[in-house]
Amino acid sequence: MKxxxxxxxxxLVLVCLLPxxxxxxxxxxxxxxxxxxxxxxxxxxxxxxxxGVQNFIDLASDRLFWISFRNTLLYVVVxxxxxxxxxxxxxxxxxxxxxxxRFRRIYYSVTLAPxxxxxxxxxxxxxxxxxxxxxxxxxxxxxxxxxxxxxGNPLNSPDLALPMVAxxxxxxxxxxxxxxxxxxxxxxDPALIEAARxxxxxxxxxxxxxxxxxxxxxxxxxxxxxFIWTFQIFxxxxxxxxxSGGPGGWTTSSLTYLMVKEAKSYFRFGYxxxxxxxxxxxxxxxxxxxxxxxxxxxx
Amino acid sequence: MKRSRxxxxxxxxASLLLWIVPFYILGAVSVNADMLARPPEWFPSQPSIVGxxxxxxxSGFGRWVLNSFIYSISITAGSVAISVxxxxxxSRLQFRGKTVLxxxxxxxxxxxxxxxxxxxxxxxxxxxxxxxxxxxxxxxLVNPFSVFLVKQAFDGVPRDFEEAAVVDGASPYQIxxxxxxxxxxxxxxxxxxxxxxxxxxxxxxxxxxxxxxSLFNLPIAVWLQSNTFTIIFQNVAAGGVLAAIVPLILYIxxxxxxxxxxxxxxxxx
Numbered sequence: 341m342k343x344x345x346x347x348x349x350x351x352l353v354l355v356c357l358l359p360x361x362x363x364x365x366x367x368x369x370x371x372x373x374x375x376x377x378x379x380x381x382x383x384x385x386x387x388x389x390x391x392g393v394q395n396f397i398d399l400a401s402d403r404l405f406w407i408s409f410r411n412t413l414l415y416v417v418v419x420x421x422x423x424x425x426x427x428x429x430x431x432x433x434x435x436x437x438x439x440x441x442r443f444r445r446i447y448y449s450v451t452l453a454p455x456x457x458x459x460x461x462x463x464x465x466x467x468x469x470x471x472x473x474x475x476x477x478x479x480x481x482x483x484x485x486x487x488x489x490x491x492g493n494p495l496n497s498p499d500l501a502l503p504m505v506a507x508x509x510x511x512x513x514x515x516x517x518x519x520x521x522x523x524x525x526x527x528x529d530p531a532l533i534e535a536a537r538x539x540x541x542x543x544x545x546x547x548x549x550x551x552x553x554x555x556x557x558x559x560x561x562x563x564x565x566x567f568i569w570t571f572q573i574f575x576x577x578x579x580x581x582x583x584s585g586g587p588g589g590w591t592t593s594s595l596t597y598l599m600v601k602e603a604k605s606y607f608r609f610g611y612x613x614x615x616x617x618x619x620x621x622x623x624x625x626x627x628x629x630x631x632x633x634x635x636x637x638x639x
Numbered sequence: 640m641k642r643s644r645x646x647x648x649x650x651x652x653a654s655l656l657l658w659i660v661p662f663y664i665l666g667a668v669s670v671n672a673d674m675l676a677r678p679p680e681w682f683p684s685q686p687s688i689v690g691x692x693x694x695x696x697x698s699g700f701g702r703w704v705l706n707s708f709i710y711s712i713s714i715t716a717g718s719v720a721i722s723v724x725x726x727x728x729x730s731r732l733q734f735r736g737k738t739v740l741x742x743x744x745x746x747x748x749x750x751x752x753x754x755x756x757x758x759x760x761x762x763x764x765x766x767x768x769x770x771x772x773x774x775x776x777x778x779x780l781v782n783p784f785s786v787f788l789v790k791q792a793f794d795g796v797p798r799d800f801e802e803a804a805v806v807d808g809a810s811p812y813q814i815x816x817x818x819x820x821x822x823x824x825x826x827x828x829x830x831x832x833x834x835x836x837x838x839x840x841x842x843x844x845x846x847x848x849x850x851x852x853s854l855f856n857l858p859i860a861v862w863l864q865s866n867t868f869t870i871i872f873q874n875v876a877a878g879g880v881l882a883a884i885v886p887l888i889l890y891i892x893x894x895x896x897x898x899x900x901x902x903x904x905x906x907x908x
Contacts, residue, residue: 349732349733349734349811350734352728352732352811352812352815353728353732353734355724356724356725356727356728356732357724357725357728357734357740359720359721359724359725360721360722360724360725360781360786361725361740363721363777363780363781364743364744364747364781364783366777367759367762367777367778367780367781368747368750368755368778368781368783369743370762371755371758371759371761371762372750372755372758374758374761374762375754375755375757375758378758378761383761429651429654432647432651433651436643436644436647437644437647443648443651443652446655447651447655448898449894449898450655450658450659451655451658452890452897452898452901453658453662453887453890454658454661455901456836456840456886456887456889456890456897457840457883457886457887458839458840458842458857458858458882458883458886459840459842459858460842460858460859460861460862460878460879460882461665461858461861461879461880461882461883462661463862463879464665464865464875464876464878464879465661465662465664465665465879466661468664468665468668468674468872468876469660469661469664471674472674472675472679473660473664473674473679476677476678476679479678480678511657511658515658516901519898519901519902520901520902520904522902523902568749568751571751572751572752572753572754574753574843575842575843579862596751596753596754599753599754599757600753600757603757603760604846604847609757609761612757613757613758616751616754616755616757616758619751619754620750620751620754623749623750623751624746624749624750627749628746628749631745631749
């Protein structure tokens, strides 16, 4: 019986899988394999020389690579610390407001809006804010409170540009993250919080002692996804601080940013591929660990 | 209790300004709010739609909009069709090598897109597909993430349905298309919508594969335009609004599908 059904299944399996895997092989597997091969070559315009691991050796002594690596880690750190924001807000929305409170729906839908819109549009909006409206707002505050210093466009400041790009990045993912965590909130027991309140526990203690442990799987999921996305951060850097790596040179560049520069501006495709291999190894290591944990439940 | 509720509405309501203001400013500058004035204008003192006209009267504009629709619709239709077939196979069919093949999907899903665009670009160059519709569309038809979502959706359908259909003598194709597919309609709509906005918003792949003005989609055209008229902020902002408007309309129409869809992406087994 089982044999027979397997046999009649064969054509169906072929019909189902062939379209995907033909394209997948052509436009995914082959290019990825090609990228790995290219990382061992010196590939430029009309140039194709095997150089072994020389690209990776060059990478290790490339100042820009390490600066971009450090910047990438800074973005990851901001994203990790900022991750407490969505947890807090999702907690308040789900635990303090009733199920059919319209405010919740409004909050979720407004904060998710940047996620559906082109980065190009978001980039323009934030450039306007940073260049005019935010400095003007700071001046207005200065008229009331005596704050020192001038506040120009923070995207032109070597010290402030990276934090600002990171904040915009955090902002884009905020709605997405609170919606993810919304599902996890179901695993928090409101009675437990009430009991803790009665025992005199403070909000902070409830937050770290009850809410975060109860939804740990979701927090871990958000954290790993956050790492994966942030480790390849590209759009806001290119769109907010331009194509020269940020004010004062390479102050905002990430690894993928440097990689695209190497490929598109200097046509050093082999070197860019080597960088791509490094980025991919980091991302795949983290995501495979996560998927191993999930996969047990998937099949 | 009542006071804490008011505090929540107040603080969280105020925090929503962080999301509303950037969109508002983009819109305001696009209708000639002067952002260079001191202080910058929140409301245009001399409203005008010159920024939009700069786009409407450009020869390329109609083409870019058309291209955006061509790319988004063909990529969405193609990739969803392909993903439904593959996702169904992974959920319901038994075959050798299933685990390995599915791992390939997972790895593809986790591969940073921007990293693989570089060798992909070289591949497309060797295939002479740079600066063609095919070069733009074909690679984006492969979306491992959609396969994953579809598989998850089919996994959620109880076995009883197809067993009943088998008893009724339905063919495997009838089961797949007439029995199973309607059951996962909400997820399918979400996958369609996500694919549409992802391909609509994609400006990085065109940055690599397209250099011919007449093949651009709206986001990449708007971005490259902004480099040419940097000083006229009104035009830049109008471009930003034009690039955002279709996804925003879709989002507002299908709000629930988007919000549920986000939860789907994080759904675990």
